[in-house]
Amino acid sequence: MEHNDRAEQARQSYNRMSRWYDVISGPFGQKYTDAGLQQLAPQPGEKALEIGYGTGYALVSLAKAVGQSGKVHGIDISDKMKEIAQHRVRKAGLLEQVELVRGDATKLPYAENFFDLIHMSFTLELFPDKLIPVLLQECRRVLRPGGRLGVVAMSNKSKPTWMLRLYNWSHKAFPAYVDCRPIFAAKLIEQAGFAIINDKEMNMWGLPVTVIAAQNPEGL
Numbered sequence: 073m074e075h076n077d078r079a080e081q082a083r084q085s086y087n088r089m090s091r092w093y094d095v096i097s098g099p100f101g102q103k104y105t106d107a108g109l110q111q112l113a114p115q116p117g118e119k120a121l122e123i124g125y126g127t128g129y130a131l132v133s134l135a136k137a138v139g140q141s142g143k144v145h146g147i148d149i150s151d152k153m154k155e156i157a158q159h160r161v162r163k164a165g166l167l168e169q170v171e172l173v174r175g176d177a178t179k180l181p182y183a184e185n186f187f188d189l190i191h192m193s194f195t196l197e198l199f200p201d202k203l204i205p206v207l208l209q210e211c212r213r214v215l216r217p218g219g220r221l222g223v224v225a226m227s228n229k230s231k232p233t234w235m236l237r238l239y240n241w242s243h244k245a246f247p248a249y250v251d252c253r254p255i256f257a258a259k260l261i262e263q264a265g266f267a268i269i270n271d272k273e274m275n276m277w278g279l280p281v282t283v284i285a286a287q288n289p290e291g292l
């Protein structure tokens with residue numbers, strides 16, 4: 073499938089899911105997102121980006137952490153997710169600190185070296201194999217040297233458990249419903265040229281979730 077068709081398919085599918093996302097899957101992912109944000113340790117005054125912000129759970133934590141001297145940007149393919157996230161940020165009184173766009177993360181609409189940190193949870197594993205390196209290079213481009221990348225992702229194993237095998241099978245059999253698939257996130261992030269600072273493994277109903285903090289090398 074062409075990339076633009078896939079992005080359009082993701083837009084439509086997340087638009088449909090947006091109303092139910094926080095009931096069906098949002099709360100189950102929050103403890104992993106919290107672990108990712110804790111590892112990333114956003115500081116007052118920093119400029120942060122969230123890729124695939126969904127209903128905006130992490131945007132609120134990021135905006136509180138960077139404070140009024142900082143700024144949070146977000147990009148998501150779904151216009152309905154944008155509406156919901158914007159509402160959440162407004163309710164939290166953080167609208168001035170958060171700027172959201174709807175767009176495709178493989179073409180980030182930001183200048184080089186713009187961000188101090190990027191956060192992504194349950195999003196990298198949605199991208200097809202050949203686009204993950206494209207997305208990670210975009211992250212490197214918009215992160216300043218020494219900037220941090222935080223990724224929370226369902227992770228694959230060289231010796232998968234039966235739960236992981238079942239999940240991998242479901243993804244292949246029903247890709248429209250099970251759109252994420254576990255990936256070797258740390259390897260992909262390293263291959264993109266980041267240095268891994270921390271790689272913590274957590275568990276979601278027998279499925280491994282990896283929580284990674286990495287650094288964009290300095291002096292390139």
Ligand SMILES: C[S@@+](CC[C@H](N)C(=O)[O-])C[C@H]1O[C@@H](n2cnc3c(N)ncnc32)[C@H](O)[C@@H]1O
Binds near residue numbers: 101193195198
């Ligand atoms: C599984 S949800 C995760 C949402 C949130 N980060 C969380 O942890 O709950 C993935 C998000 O990525 C967005 N997304 C999918 N493809 C995208 C793309 N090509 N560019 C930007 N966002 C995309 C979806 O619209 C959705 O909001």
